[in-house]
Amino acid sequence: MTYQLLNGTGDVKKLRVRYNMAKWLTTVSLIAVVTMAVYALLYPSIRMDQWKNRVTDEELEDAQEQPSPPPAHGSITTHIRNSTCRFTADNMIFPLENSNYTQFQPDDTLRQVLDYVSDADFNKYCDQWDPVYGMSGHLEMSNENENCGAWQQEFAQLQQQRLQQLDRFRAGTLKSPKDVPRFASYLCQEDPQHRGSHGCGGLADRMIGIVSTFFYALMTDRGFLMSWPEGDPARLESVFEKPTIDWSFDPSEMRSLYKKPGYQTVNTLNFNWQRIRGVMFPQGPSQDFNQLWPEPYVQVQSNRGYVIRTFDYSDHYAPKLEQMGLSKSNHWRCIVDYLFKPKLESRRFINAYKKLFQMDSVLSIGLQIRTNDTAMADPDKDTNTLEDWDYYFTCANKLRDARREPHHRRVVYFLLTDSSKLREQFVSMNHDKELRDKFIQDDDTSMVVTGLPIEHIEAKTVKTKAEIGLTEDDSNLEKLLAGTHSAIIDNWLLSYTDYRLISRQGFGKIAAFHASNSHSTISLPRLESKEHLVNCASPHAFTSFETLSTWWSLG
Ligand SMILES: *[C@@H]1O[C@H](CO)[C@@H](O)[C@H](O)[C@H]1NC(C)=O
Ligand SMILES: *[C@@H]1O[C@H](CO)[C@@H](O)[C@H](O)[C@H]1NC(C)=O
Numbered sequence: 001m002t003y004q005l006l007n008g009t010g011d012v013k014k015l016r017v018r019y020n021m022a023k024w025l026t027t028v029s030l031i032a033v034v035t036m037a038v039y040a041l042l043y044p045s046i047r048m049d050q051w052k053n054r055v056t057d058e059e060l061e062d063a064q065e066q067p068s069p070p071p072a073h074g075s076i077t078t079h080i081r082n083s084t085c086r087f088t089a090d091n092m093i094f095p096l097e098n099s100n101y102t103q104f105q106p107d108d109t110l111r112q113v114l115d116y117v118s119d120a121d122f123n124k125y126c127d128q129w130d131p132v133y134g135m136s137g138h139l140e141m142s143n144e145n146e147n148c149g150a151w152q153q154e155f156a157q158l159q160q161q162r163l164q165q166l167d168r169f170r171a172g173t174l175k176s177p178k179d180v181p182r183f184a185s186y187l188c189q190e191d192p193q194h195r196g197s198h199g200c201g202g203l204a205d206r207m208i209g210i211v212s213t214f215f216y217a218l219m220t221d222r223g224f225l226m227s228w229p230e231g232d233p234a235r236l237e238s239v240f241e242k243p244t245i246d247w248s249f250d251p252s253e254m255r256s257l258y259k260k261p262g263y264q265t266v267n268t269l270n271f272n273w274q275r276i277r278g279v280m281f282p283q284g285p286s287q288d289f290n291q292l293w294p295e296p297y298v299q300v301q302s303n304r305g306y307v308i309r310t311f312d313y314s315d316h317y318a319p320k321l322e323q324m325g326l327s328k329s330n331h332w333r334c335i336v337d338y339l340f341k342p343k344l345e346s347r348r349f350i351n352a353y354k355k356l357f358q359m360d361s362v363l364s365i366g367l368q369i370r371t372n373d374t375a376m377a378d379p380d381k382d383t384n385t386l387e388d389w390d391y392y393f394t395c396a397n398k399l400r401d402a403r404r405e406p407h408h409r410r411v412v413y414f415l416l417t418d419s420s421k422l423r424e425q426f427v428s429m430n431h432d433k434e435l436r437d438k439f440i441q442d443d444d445t446s447m448v449v450t451g452l453p454i455e456h457i458e459a460k461t462v463k464t465k466a467e468i469g470l471t472e473d474d475s476n477l478e479k480l481l482a483g484t485h486s487a488i489i490d491n492w493l494l495s496y497t498d499y500r501l502i503s504r505q506g507f508g509k510i511a512a513f514h515a516s517n518s519h520s521t522i523s524l525p526r527l528e529s530k531e532h533l534v535n536c537a538s539p540h541a542f543t544s545f546e547t548l549s550t551w552w553s554l555g
């Protein structure tokens with residue numbers, strides 16, 4: 001507190017105002033203390049010391065420094081935790097009935113961290129929850145609250161027009177052959193020559209193929225359709241809602257419909273950049289995609305991206321994209337959120353974690369540790385330990401210490417891994433101080449996991465159908481559906497942490513793209529070369545989108 005010399009009546013008046021203010025605040029504090037005492041009797045769990053300090057020191061001091069209108073009634077009580085929200089192991093999510101997906105409750109580790117976040121954040125979190133409906137399923141999409149440019153509405157109109165034309169084409173009532181609507185589709189289809197091969201790849205491969213095919217449609221004013229077949233691993237419609245355009249279609253119907261006007265199939269599965277460039281930019285940087293294929297229908301099978309590269313490579317599209325409001329950093333999130341919304345079943349689960357990761361009082365760091373297929377295929381042979389993967393924690397600790405700000409009361413390490421041994425040891429650090437001192441070196445850091453069954457994660461891409469004993473019966477379709485939901489939940493959550501450390505594979509890459517901040521992801525070396533770890537406290541440690549787009553699935 002600073003003391004000033006009084007000079008003149010102005011200061012005396014100010015002093016009186018302050019005196020009255022202080023008197024008033026003392027009364028308020030007294031009332032508060034009494035209220036608190038009553039509360040303490042009713043709810044002994046509220047931490048008195050913390051509460052008292054906040055009212056007497058901080059608020060009084062603030063009010064004295066800058067005399068302002070007395071706080072509105074109730075503004076002090078907002079610091080009391082809303083006692084309506086008493087989360088238990090089975091009340092956070094109220095599962096939807098009539099769903100073929102068995103929904104899970106968030107893991108205990110999520111509820112445990114909530115004890116450490118600020119009261120204001122806790123109450124905001126509580127507001128997302130309802131005693132009857134559980135966690136809210138409202139997931140903000142980037143098109144709602146971020147600048148994604150001005151193409152969305154126009155494309156939705158185009159799509160609607162194309163679909164109407166398609167109906168008339170089907171019914172044989174098109175006025176002229178020139179009216180045959182132009183479409184591009186993304187297709188995942190198992191190669192009959194290599195039955196059992198995982199033709200379309202995992203979630204990352206598919207999303208990359210989808211985003212680049214949509215990009216092609218957007219640049220050429222074609223309607224856009226996409227499809228994953230049932231059982232491989234689940235129909236798109238069973239895991240995603242359509243927030244804007246209707247993209248469902250029947251691939252074989254489409255091919256027979258377009259037999260006469262003509263269709264082009266394009267397959268860029270597993271292409272490298274030279275070959276992609278040869279297909280998409282045969283004329284080099286001046287290439288106009290409209291000149292690639294004259295056929296009204298183009299069917300694409302792909303697990304390769306080229307959108308980020310287009311920004312640097314194409315003279316033709318770089319200025320156009322800028323004008324549309326798309327950039328290297330926002331395009332992925334804008335397109336993905338335009339096309340997909342995870343189904344309500346997974347959205348509630350996602351929200352329960354997302355709302356924690358994005359709290360002001362929390363610094364969240366995602367760790368994606370892909371061990372190897374052995375751990376998932378054969379849990380008995382899973383020998384992963386914290387020691388093996390210690391470099392992830394070394395990196396996370398450095399990042400945490402460099403990025404933590406005073407308002408971050410709690411740090412959350414959120415682990416995604418295919419090794420259940422590793423996950424168990426990670427969680428045990430919440431109560432095992434010795435382990436925590438060894439790997440985490442901080443008592444304000446909580447370990448959080450989803451607790452979703454690991455065997456399900458991307459089962460299809462790791463094991464062949466034969467290996468998981470797949471037949472076409474319902475229970476296995478259910479298993480595949482659950483695995484797909486898990487993969488989507490994990491991926492969306494990894495994109496919502498403040499920072500993330502990823503394995504050098506597609507899965508972490510698309511989460512990085514979805515985060516749309518190119519300074520929030522660090523890719524870590526493989527276990528064999530862990531000594532090549534970068535200094536994760538450095539701003540140069542982040543892996544740029546340009547670098548990510550050079551990895552095998554491109555971008
Ligand atoms: C559940 O699966 C059955 C059989 O595959 C299907 O007929 C039904 O529409 C599905 N229900 C929902 C809600 O997706
Ligand atoms: C406490 O949370 C419940 C449930 O979210 C909400 O309905 C209620 O309005 C909240 N109470 C206060 C005082 O914020």
Ligand SMILES: *[C@@H]1O[C@H](CO)[C@@H](O)[C@H](O)[C@H]1NC(C)=O
Pocket residue numbers: 371372373374375381382383384
């Ligand atoms: C997978 O990791 C385990 C250790 O957890 C190791 O023993 C095994 O050799 C690895 N397998 C492959 C194929 O790298």
